[in-house]
Amino acid sequence: MRFSIPGALLCAGASLVTATNKEDINFTYPRFPEQARYVTLGPQLEAAPPANKTYEYIVVGAGPGGSPLAARLAMAGHSVLLIDAGGDHGNLREVKIPAMSIWSSERSELTWAYYTHHYEDEKMTKKDRKLTYRTKEGNLYSGLNPPEGAEMLGNYYPRVGGVGGCSQHNALISILPTNGDWNRIKELTGDDSWDAEKMRGYYKKIEKNEQPFLVDADAHGYSGWLKTAILSVVLGAAASAGMELKGPLALVRKLNGLLTGGALEKLLPINYLTGMVDGLALLLLHDMNTNSPTRDSTPMLVQMPLSMGAPSYERSSPRDLVYNVATAKNPDGSKKYQLDIATNTLATKVNLDTTGVKPKATGVDYLYGESLYRADPRASLTADGGIPGSVSATREVILSAGTFNTPQILKLSGVGPADELEKFNITVVKNLPGVGTNLQDRYELGVTAEASSDFQLVKKCSYLAEGDECYEQYMNNSGALKGPYTTGGLAVGYFMMSSQAEGEHDIWGYFPGYSTHILTTTNKNHWTWLVLKAHTRNTADTVNLTSANPRDTPKITFHNLFEGSTAEDASKDLQAVVEGMHWAVKSIDEIPSLDGSTYTQVWPPRNVTDDDAALREWIGEEVWGHHASCSCPMGAENDPVAVLDSEFRVRGVEGLRVVDASAFPKIVGTFPVLSIYMMSEKAADVILAGITA
Numbered sequence: 001m002r003f004s005i006p007g008a009l010l011c012a013g014a015s016l017v018t019a020t021n022k023e024d025i026n027f028t029y030p031r032f033p034e035q036a037r038y039v040t041l042g043p044q045l046e047a048a049p050p051a052n053k054t055y056e057y058i059v060v061g062a063g064p065g066g067s068p069l070a071a072r073l074a075m076a077g078h079s080v081l082l083i084d085a086g087g088d089h090g091n092l093r094e095v096k097i098p099a100m101s102i103w104s105s106e107r108s109e110l111t112w113a114y115y116t117h118h119y120e121d122e123k124m125t126k127k128d129r130k131l132t133y134r135t136k137e138g139n140l141y142s143g144l145n146p147p148e149g150a151e152m153l154g155n156y157y158p159r160v161g162g163v164g165g166c167s168q169h170n171a172l173i174s175i176l177p178t179n180g181d182w183n184r185i186k187e188l189t190g191d192d193s194w195d196a197e198k199m200r201g202y203y204k205k206i207e208k209n210e211q212p213f214l215v216d217a218d219a220h221g222y223s224g225w226l227k228t229a230i231l232s233v234v235l236g237a238a239a240s241a242g243m244e245l246k247g248p249l250a251l252v253r254k255l256n257g258l259l260t261g262g263a264l265e266k267l268l269p270i271n272y273l274t275g276m277v278d279g280l281a282l283l284l285l286h287d288m289n290t291n292s293p294t295r296d297s298t299p300m301l302v303q304m305p306l307s308m309g310a311p312s313y314e315r316s317s318p319r320d321l322v323y324n325v326a327t328a329k330n331p332d333g334s335k336k337y338q339l340d341i342a343t344n345t346l347a348t349k350v351n352l353d354t355t356g357v358k359p360k361a362t363g364v365d366y367l368y369g370e371s372l373y374r375a376d377p378r379a380s381l382t383a384d385g386g387i388p389g390s391v392s393a394t395r396e397v398i399l400s401a402g403t404f405n406t407p408q409i410l411k412l413s414g415v416g417p418a419d420e421l422e423k424f425n426i427t428v429v430k431n432l433p434g435v436g437t438n439l440q441d442r443y444e445l446g447v448t449a450e451a452s453s454d455f456q457l458v459k460k461c462s463y464l465a466e467g468d469e470c471y472e473q474y475m476n477n478s479g480a481l482k483g484p485y486t487t488g489g490l491a492v493g494y495f496m497m498s499s500q501a502e503g504e505h506d507i508w509g510y511f512p513g514y515s516t517h518i519l520t521t522t523n524k525n526h527w528t529w530l531v532l533k534a535h536t537r538n539t540a541d542t543v544n545l546t547s548a549n550p551r552d553t554p555k556i557t558f559h560n561l562f563e564g565s566t567a568e569d570a571s572k573d574l575q576a577v578v579e580g581m582h583w584a585v586k587s588i589d590e591i592p593s594l595d596g597s598t599y600t601q602v603w604p605p606r607n608v609t610d611d612d613a614a615l616r617e618w619i620g621e622e623v624w625g626h627h628a629s630c631s632c633p634m635g636a637e638n639d640p641v642a643v644l645d646s647e648f649r650v651r652g653v654e655g656l657r658v659v660d661a662s663a664f665p666k667i668v669g670t671f672p673v674l675s676i677y678m679m680s681e682k683a684a685d686v687i688l689a690g691i692t693a
Contacts, residue, residue: 026143028135031377035108036464041096041314045088045163045323049368050342050391055081057687058364058393059400060347060409063165064676065660065683066400067318068206068225071325072684074339081391082322082339083366085346085373086110086162090319093464095168097474098308098315099485103463105158105169112161112375114404115154116556118624119563125154127621132156155624157556159402161376163343164319166402170673172306172315174228176203176289177668177675178296188665189634191646193682200291202678210310219291226677227309227316230288296669307673311479313486318677346372346386348550350397350413350656352429359429361656363392367550375553384551393655396687398648400660400680403628407436407543407662408554410632410643415653424548430652434641438633439541440667441558441625443533443577447584448603454524457484461524499579527599529584533576534669540564543631556628561620577619578612585609627672629661647686659683 059070062084070082087109089095094104104110115132119125126144133141133150141150160166179196186194200219207221211229220228288305307316328336346367352359367386371378399406410416414429416436421428461470461484474485541558562570588599601609604622608614635642642665644650648657661676668675 026145027141029140029142031134031138031140032108033106038093038464040089040091041093042091044091045326045341045343047087047344047370048342049345049387049389050081050083050366051340054392054394055079055338055340056393056395057081057398058083058391058396059398060350060364061165061399061401061405061660062163062319062322062341062343063160063400063402063660064167064318064673065165065402065663065680066398067164067322068677068680069398069400069659069684069687070339071225071318071321072681073687074325074337076684076688077338078395079338080340081342081393082326083342083345083347083364083391084161084163085344086112086160086376087343087370088163088319088323088341090164090168090317090323096314097471097485098172098306098313099461099470099487100464101169101171101315105160107169108378110160110162110168111377112159112373113377114157114159114375114553114556116157116558117154118558118560120557120559121563124563124620126152128155129622130155130624154556157626157628159375159404161373163322163341164317167307167317167673168315168319170671172304172308173671174226174289174305174307174674175670176200177670177672180296181666181668181675184666185634185646185664188636189646190636193686194646199678199682202681203289203674206677206681208309208316211305216287216290216292219287219289225316225318225321226307227312228305229308229310229313230305308486311482313474313479313482318680342366342368344368344370344372346550347401347409348388348412350399350409350415351390351392352413352415352653352656354429356654358652358654360654361393361397363390364397365390372551373553374551379551384549395691396655396657398657398659398683400658402660403439403631403662404543404554404556406658406660407631408545408550410435410650410658411545412548412550415650415656420545424545426548430650432643432651434633434635434639434643436543436554436631437641438539438630438665439543439556439558439628440536440539440630441541441628442667443536443560443573443619443623444530444625445577445581445619445623446528446530446603447581447588447601447609448526448528449588449599450602451525451527452598452600458524461485499575526602527588529587531577531580531584532670533573533580535667536573537569538564538573539630539666541628541631558625560623574616574619577623578615581609581615581619627661627667629667629672630664632658632662633665634663635665647690648683657683657687 056078057073057080059066059080059082062082066082070080074080089107089109092104092107092109094100094107117125118128125131129144130142132153132155133146134153135141135147136149141147158169160168162168182194182196182199186192204221206224206226208224208227209220209222210227308314309316322339322341325337326339326341330336348365348367350361351363351365353362366389368389369386372386373379374381399409401409407416411421412426414421414427415432417433418428418431458470462468464471470483470485473483477483538559538561541564544555546552546555558564561574565573585601588601604618608618632643633641634644634646642651644658644663648659648663650656650658659680661672663679
């Protein structure tokens with residue numbers, strides 16, 4: 001489970017991740033793993049290159065930033081081309097079913113496998129037990145003892161190449177950032193439109209709240225495109241126990257029945273609350289996205305609001321929004337909106353007209369073909385290919401290609417640090433030294449316990465293997481009766497303030513094949529508390545070109561802890577993670593033994609977490625993240641590394657904006673995807689207002 005809010009500590013629990021070996025991952029995984037093929041759960045877009053025409057707007061990247069923006073511009077009557085280097089796989093079973101989110105992150109159709117570096121120092125890098133190498137046979141090895149001749153790649157960092165972007169494989173968590181996240185942008189740029197209360201309006205605009213119970217009703221929206229729901233784990237557990245539910249209060253009244261023979265006895269370790277029944281009532285009734293003035297600073301145990309509908313319990317994402325807009329028809333059968341989506345289309349550069357006082361974006365060059373970008377595991381490591389083309393925009397080009405790709409495309413277009421561009425013989429159009437700098441991420445670790453018996457909730461589940469009873473239950477029922485696959489695998493979250501927090505909650509890797517080491521048909525008894533340090537102080541991470549070939553992935557270096565921060569700042573971040581790990585260990589130690597089950601900590605080893613010096617060393621070696629952002633930051637007019645102004649415009653270039661996670665100047669709290677949706681909606685308003693001004 002993962003969690004956090006700005007300046008705070010976030011811990012969350014779920015039977016999610018297990019260690020492959022108590023001392024070393026030591027794991028080899030095929031580059032092209034066999035994967036089951038299923039009939040999709042609905043229609044998907046056919047792959048196609050851009051049409052031979054000119055558009056008003058071209059949006060590069062169909063993820064959480066680009067998809068809502070493209071849809072909004074088209075719905076306002078403008079012609080829009082949305083391009084993405086991947087395909088449309090929004091109706092794959094692993095994408096649509098909440099419980100399959102981990103598996104979706106390693107589907108070959110979706111995955112872009114980046115390999116990042118946690119340190120510039122290679123000696124420190126090699127201490128990470130999750131470090132991945134390519135063997136001489138072409139397979140992938142993760143661990144401390146690579147076979148002879150293996151090439152070090154880095155730490156696996158899965159992204160999504162395709163319509164919807166990472167909203168297609170994330171854990172569906174839909175949590176607002178803190179008010180401070182928005183207000184910091186307001187203060188940094190002097191733009192009052194970023195005020196937190198104004199930004200909450202975008203949340204209410206996009207949300208379609210379908211959760212079965214709600215307290216702070218005025219804090220939510222009910223007619224937007226993003227469906228949200230809560231209570232999935234608890235309701236799914238109750239359904240597995242055969243309970244008939246008419247709402248969470250009925251569930252609370254029946255809690256004693258669950259505790260004496262049901263699903264929750266092995267699911268929710270909440271005895272640290274005062275009274276089990278009162279504790280569950282508090283858990284069920286608390287609204288994580290409340291508009292309370294104390295929301296960002298009050299320690300709380302909560303269920304996760306998830307981006308899915310109820311009673312359908314299917315993933316909700318901007319992929320559905322752009323699909324519906326692009327395929328909408330008028331009564332006569334003609335196309336309703338001027339939105340075209342070109343998939344398998346790799347943007348290679350933004351075309352810039354340099355004849356005027358300022359360079360002006362006029363369109364995009366691209367290559368059409370499947371698996372052209374080398375983050376795609378199916379891509380050729382040596383051969384180039386693709387059908388080249390170019391498409392024009394009369395108004396603007398908007399880059400929404402993500403934290404790693406947006407700075408890469410800018411640099412390939414001649415916009416970035418002059419010395420780096422010259423190194424690769426790229427003509428400098430606009431010297432912007434901040435492009436690819438200021439990269440930031442979380443510090444995350446987990447504590448895993450092994451129960452002496454399987455969890456009742458998933459006892460009959462085989463995760464889409466033949467004869468999967470849980471899949472049949474999910475497909476053949478409605479609402480809570482759909483059972484355990486209605487949950488994204490995340491049970492509860494605990495937001496807390498570490499001793500290093502600055503007024504807000506602050507404390508939640510991956511390796512190739514990690515999805516085969518979570519809950520499986522034979523492994524259903526592991527519980528993990530994931531500790532996420534929000535608002536890390538390290539802003540020294542970088543995205544740099546490795547070549548001028550647009551197919552090649554950039555070098556991504558996070559400069560963790562003391563390599564990227566001052567000693568004082570690194571010590572504060574490190575101490576926050578230590579406190580979060582201690583809390584996670586204590587939580588596991590205090591899981592109530594309601595049926596004789598025992599819980600044994602298996603990762604990290606107990607001798608590590610019992611010794612602060614050893615734990616600090618472990619954190620330095622093992623800490624990871626998966627919310628990279630801020631590599632093309634907004635900033636004040638006099639900030640030499642600010643790439644964007646407060647209206648997403650690339651400084652010194654006309655007709656070019658950036659709207660994705662790279663635009664944040666400081667990493668936002670907890671999980672960023674909802675913040676990106678809100679940013680995208682704001683960008684649409686800014687652009688449309690500029691047309692009518």
